Amino acid sequence: MSIHPFSEEQITQRLLFDNPWWSKNDVDSFYSKMKKRLYFDLFMKLVSQRDINRAVVLMGPRRVGKTVLLFHTIQKLIDSGVDSKKIIYLSVETPIYNRLPLESLFNLARKALKDESYEDYYVFFDEIQYLKEWEIHLKTLVDSFKTTRFVVSGSAAAALKLKSDESGAGRFTDFALPPLTFHEYIHLLDLEGLIIPSKKVWNGTERNFYNTFDINQLNDHFIRYINFGGYPEVIFSASMQEDAGRYIRNDIVDKVLLRDLPSLYGISDVQELNSLFTTIAYNSGGEFSLEELNQSSHVEKNTIKRYLQYLEAAFLIQIIHKIDQNAKNFKRVSHFKIYLTNPSLRSALFSPISITDPLIGNMVETAVFSQWQHRSDTYIHYARWAKGEVDIVGLNQRQKPAFAIEIKWSNRYFEKPADLKSLLSFLKENHLKEAIVTTIDKTGRKDWQDLALEYIPASLYAYTLGRNAVEMKK
Numbered sequence: 001m002s003i004h005p006f007s008e009e010q011i012t013q014r015l016l017f018d019n020p021w022w023s024k025n026d027v028d029s030f031y032s033k034m035k036k037r038l039y040f041d042l043f044m045k046l047v048s049q050r051d052i053n054r055a056v057v058l059m060g061p062r063r064v065g066k067t068v069l070l071f072h073t074i075q076k077l078i079d080s081g082v083d084s085k086k087i088i089y090l091s092v093e094t095p096i097y098n099r100l101p102l103e104s105l106f107n108l109a110r111k112a113l114k115d116e117s118y119e120d121y122y123v124f125f126d127e128i129q130y131l132k133e134w135e136i137h138l139k140t141l142v143d144s145f146k147t148t149r150f151v152v153s154g155s156a157a158a159a160l161k162l163k164s165d166e167s168g169a170g171r172f173t174d175f176a177l178p179p180l181t182f183h184e185y186i187h188l189l190d191l192e193g194l195i196i197p198s199k200k201v202w203n204g205t206e207r208n209f210y211n212t213f214d215i216n217q218l219n220d221h222f223i224r225y226i227n228f229g230g231y232p233e234v235i236f237s238a239s240m241q242e243d244a245g246r247y248i249r250n251d252i253v254d255k256v257l258l259r260d261l262p263s264l265y266g267i268s269d270v271q272e273l274n275s276l277f278t279t280i281a282y283n284s285g286g287e288f289s290l291e292e293l294n295q296s297s298h299v300e301k302n303t304i305k306r307y308l309q310y311l312e313a314a315f316l317i318q319i320i321h322k323i324d325q326n327a328k329n330f331k332r333v334s335h336f337k338i339y340l341t342n343p344s345l346r347s348a349l350f351s352p353i354s355i356t357d358p359l360i361g362n363m364v365e366t367a368v369f370s371q372w373q374h375r376s377d378t379y380i381h382y383a384r385w386a387k388g389e390v391d392i393v394g395l396n397q398r399q400k401p402a403f404a405i406e407i408k409w410s411n412r413y414f415e416k417p418a419d420l421k422s423l424l425s426f427l428k429e430n431h432l433k434e435a436i437v438t439t440i441d442k443t444g445r446k447d448w449q450d451l452a453l454e455y456i457p458a459s460l461y462a463y464t465l466g467r468n469a470v471e472m473k474k
Contacts, residue, residue: 006096012112014096021074021084022113031071037232038184038470040072043175047073047122047151052173055142057128058153060177061315061342062255063231063248066153067091069177070124073151077122085113086121092134093127102137103144121148128152135172142171155255178315179230179342181371181466182222182459189235194218195463200454203403203434208471210464215441215457219355222459226367227352230342248348253277256314265310272299276307280317281349284340285362285369287322287384291334308338315341318373323393325385325429327401337382339369364409364458365391368438371465375472388422401430406437407458414442414455427451436461 021027046056058066070089078084088109090097097105106123110116123141128134134152141150186192196211212218227241231248234240240247257274267273276297280288290301297304311317320337323329340346343366347353353363372380372392379399383390392405406413406423413420414437423435433451438458446453456464 008108008111011096011108014094015088015090015109015112018091018094019087019089019109021078021087025078025084027071027075027078031068032075034068034072034232035188036072037065037069037177037180038187039177040069042470042473043069043177044073044076046173046175047077047149050147050149053142053146054171054173055138055150055152057172057174058151058177059174060155061179062155063233064177064179065232066155066177067126068232070126070151070153074122074124082122085115087124088121089124089126091126093130099131102131102134102141106141106145118145119147121145123148123150125150125152127154129154139171176315178373179344179370180225180232180235181374181469182225182229182367182462183371183466183470185225185229185235186221186463188232189221191221194221202436202454208464208468209456210460210467211443212457212460215459218459218463219441219457222367222462223353223355225462226343226363227347228344230344230370234344244344244348244352245350248345253316253345253349256316265313266306267310272297272303273307273310276304277311277316278349280311280338281340281346283338283362284343284346285337285365287335287337289335316345317341318369320369321381323381323383323395325383325388325426327383327393327395327399327430329399335384339366341370341373343367343370361407361409364438365407368392368407368458368462368465371462371469374466374469383426388425390423390426393426401432404430404432404435406435408438409440409458411439411442413437414439414444414446417446417448417453420453424448424451 016022026032043058058069060066074087074089077087088106090105090109102125110118131137138150138152180188186195194212194214194217196213198209198211199206200209202209228234228244234244234247257277258270276293276299279296290304293299293304294301308317308319312319318339318341320339321329321333322335343363346363346366353360379395381393381395383393390404391407393401394403396402404423404426406420420437423437427433427435434454435451436454436456438461439455441457442455443457444455446455
């Protein structure tokens with residue numbers, strides 16, 4: 001029989017410390033003063049659905065604000081009239097709670113509250129990955145206490161996703177909190193005064209697009225976003241930006257690659273995994289193949305597949321698949337593009353990128369793709385064939401091309417639309433009448449033969465994508 005090293009009185013004192021609203025009806029001002037992420041309303045709605053007997057599993061990369069989101073949720077519950085003594089928060093990584101089952105923690109909290117009832121609680125378990133077989137514990141709680149709402153969060157995103165999929169069917173609802181969009185970056189820094197709401201007819205429908213009072217200032221922030229903007233803490237901290245490499249690499253990348261249970265995906269050599277990720281990060285937006293990765297790393301192809309699966313489940317990369325000029329999938333998947341889910345990962349691993357850097361085009365493309373990961377209503381591919389390529393092709397549910405987008409960090413194609421030979425060819429081949437082309441700072445619509453090209457600065461397009469994604473979800 002194992003003996004827990006801490007007394008019940010010590011655990012109670014820790015519970016009282018972690019749950020200050022039991023006595024003062026408010027969360028710590030450190031959290032309440034922080035601006036809410038724009039995903040807050042979506043998450044709050046999910047937590048408030050008491051008629052559905054499921055636990056909410058909040059997952060996402062490290063340092064994107066999951067714990068802060070939990071405290072904002074707790075404050076909102078209190079403000080909406082929920083008894084503060086019916087809200088329990090426990091961080092499973094706290095040493096004093098080490099190895100205690102979730103039900104024991106729930107019972108100890110109720111005992112500290114002197115409440116014999118199991119009814120109508122909101123229970124938040126933070127950093128759930130630190131408890132072995134958490135998914136079994138959580139499933140038991142959901143089945144046993146049907147009027148209590150359980151919410152868990154964790155930074156070991158790949159492990160959480162795997163366990164949630166395996167054990168949580170019908171019991172868990174996943175909520176992914178991604179890195180900041182460019183829209184959220186602008187929102188958190190109170191820069192909305194730069195933005196002008198407007199609308200455009202795109203793909204036959206009037207949609208929200210946005211303009212700006214000062215494209216040069218917006219572009220300066222876009223480059224800052226590319227370098228530092230994925231993490232709320234970093235955008236507010238000059239000292240973190242000065243040493244972003246150490247902060248992001250040590251606290252985010254290394255912990256994901258070395259600590260967040262890669263063994264669940266059959267990964268035993270974390271140095272190989274780290275080497276592969278470094279190669280991908282440097283070449284984000286490039287086209288890869290298993291053959292090329294095998295030759296450069298001398299790692300078996302099946303092992304590389306597992307590594308890619310893990311990195312994708314850990315929200316570090318997204319893989320985009322190729323179609324041909326006729327928008328057909330290739331029977332044999334030989335090549336694919338890989339993008340970092342957050343462009344600032346690359347800057348941290350190597351060095352911040354400047355507006356004139358030779359690789360700025362790839363990182364602008366990565367930033368735009370990072371906005372697309374917030375959308376679940378479109379199948380995104382890229383097109384490549386012998387003589388051409390189109391950066392983004394959206395397929396509809398029938399797997400037919402719905403739109404095409406060319407991501408450029410250049411004004412050249414605004415002046416010379418005829419140079420967009422691949423894009424124009426793809427539009428004609430697939431009976432599309434229009435496309436978006438991004439620029440540095442040029443805006444306008446140009447007709448070329450019977451086709452229409454909508455030119456939008458890349459920074460504004462990224463802002464529009466991120467903002468529309470959240471508003472569509474709402």
